[in-house]
Amino acid sequence: MRLRNIPRAGSVLAANPEIVVANPKDFIGNWTKIFENNNPLHLEIGIGRGNFIINLAKQNPDINFLGIEKFDSVLLRALEKTIDNPIKNLRLLRYDANNILEIFGNGEIEKIYLNFSDPWERTSQRNKRMTHTNFLKKYEKILTGGGILQYKTDNRKFFEYSLSEFNNFGLRINSLNLDLHENEPTWNIRTEYEEKFAGLGKKIYFCAVSFKKKEKTMEKTIELGKGLGNELRFGMRFEEVKKILGEPSEIENSEVPSADGEDFGDTVAWIYDELGATLYFDEEDEWKLGTIEVDDDDFELGGKKLIGKGIKDVKNILQNMNINDINEEEIEAEEGEDEEVKLRLLFSQEKCLNVWFEDGVCCEIQWSSL
Numbered sequence: 001m002r003l004r005n006i007p008r009a010g011s012v013l014a015a016n017p018e019i020v021v022a023n024p025k026d027f028i029g030n031w032t033k034i035f036e037n038n039n040p041l042h043l044e045i046g047i048g049r050g051n052f053i054i055n056l057a058k059q060n061p062d063i064n065f066l067g068i069e070k071f072d073s074v075l076l077r078a079l080e081k082t083i084d085n086p087i088k089n090l091r092l093l094r095y096d097a098n099n100i101l102e103i104f105g106n107g108e109i110e111k112i113y114l115n116f117s118d119p120w121e122r123t124s125q126r127n128k129r130m131t132h133t134n135f136l137k138k139y140e141k142i143l144t145g146g147g148i149l150q151y152k153t154d155n156r157k158f159f160e161y162s163l164s165e166f167n168n169f170g171l172r173i174n175s176l177n178l179d180l181h182e183n184e185p186t187w188n189i190r191t192e193y194e195e196k197f198a199g200l201g202k203k204i205y206f207c208a209v210s211f212k213k214k215e216k217t218m219e220k221t222i223e224l225g226k227g228l229g230n231e232l233r234f235g236m237r238f239e240e241v242k243k244i245l246g247e248p249s250e251i252e253n254s255e256v257p258s259a260d261g262e263d264f265g266d267t268v269a270w271i272y273d274e275l276g277a278t279l280y281f282d283e284e285d286e287w288k289l290g291t292i293e294v295d296d297d298d299f300e301l302g303g304k305k306l307i308g309k310g311i312k313d314v315k316n317i318l319q320n321m322n323i324n325d326i327n328e329e330e331i332e333a334e335e336g337e338d339e340e341v342k343l344r345l346l347f348s349q350e351k352c353l354n355v356w357f358e359d360g361v362c363c364e365i366q367w368s369s370l
């Protein structure tokens, strides 16, 4: 939502701590304390000017509502709507939803609402979409078993992408509507964006999905030069991998330079969204599993988690593992990539290990057969 910066916004938010929670991290695992009851907790992410959550909270006094918004100046508009008549079962948070695991414990939330989240249309930005697997993993952690995600958008492509992410994640579709306003249900509460798009004659897409408990869990330990956990090994063929991990969520084909950098051979990437891993099979290597890439923060190397850590911490961890040939390089953004994000690479040739950092934070680990 584009709004001009309102310099007083921060101080107005801070002056209303009974509505805008000043220190959300203090309530992790304990949100019932703020509402002084044990009612279920519902969360809207990216509330904008707040019409949806304010009205939902008024209609459902037996449910506690939290609304997260990233920007002060936007949240101020929501606060202004409720400041004269505070709603007992509603609190607002100025917070970045990327960090929700810092403020919610496991299974604390019963339902999450995403209304007209930014579609981030460029493929290179897809991990910013609020329905990307990385977000679904976070929602799964903070939601109760069988918890619900309710989602509305006017953007058909974003809707299709999200349905595919939900499907790959094994979510159950409870309700789906490809034109919510055609026979608009009485329970629907329009958001500010919804009003705007409806006024332009756009269709509104809706769905509600529920999470299930995960069945198969894979050991998330990085075994340098060997593979992943105690099952997946470099040198395995497609069928062997499939027996362990099942069908990949997505398969990508690309061309990569051969070891001598001269010819180009084919590479096939098997992407396992739920696991947070991509497996690479090279034609040059007779289609055997040769490289693994992970971006989920649960993966461990030498008993330590690297994803989310800074360069210095990661270097220390690698040195403590006696990896001594660590080199560091700044990487230029490729065409189509976000040039504002600073990419750095730590690598060890001896261990065939690459550790990637975006703006100084570890975001991806790749390792290959030796």
Ligand SMILES: C[S@@+](CC[C@H](N)C(=O)[O-])C[C@H]1O[C@@H](n2cnc3c(N)ncnc32)[C@H](O)[C@@H]1O
Residues within 6 Å of the ligand: 001, 045, 046, 047, 048, 049, 068, 069, 070, 071, 074, 095, 096, 097, 098, 115, 116, 117, 118, 191, 192, 193, 194
């Ligand atoms: C397109 S607007 C939709 C606003 C509102 N839900 C509506 O439908 O009218 C998306 C909103 O999400 C907020 N937002 C984007 N990324 C966010 C994040 N990481 N954490 C919290 N809010 C975010 C934006 O600031 C913006 O207000």
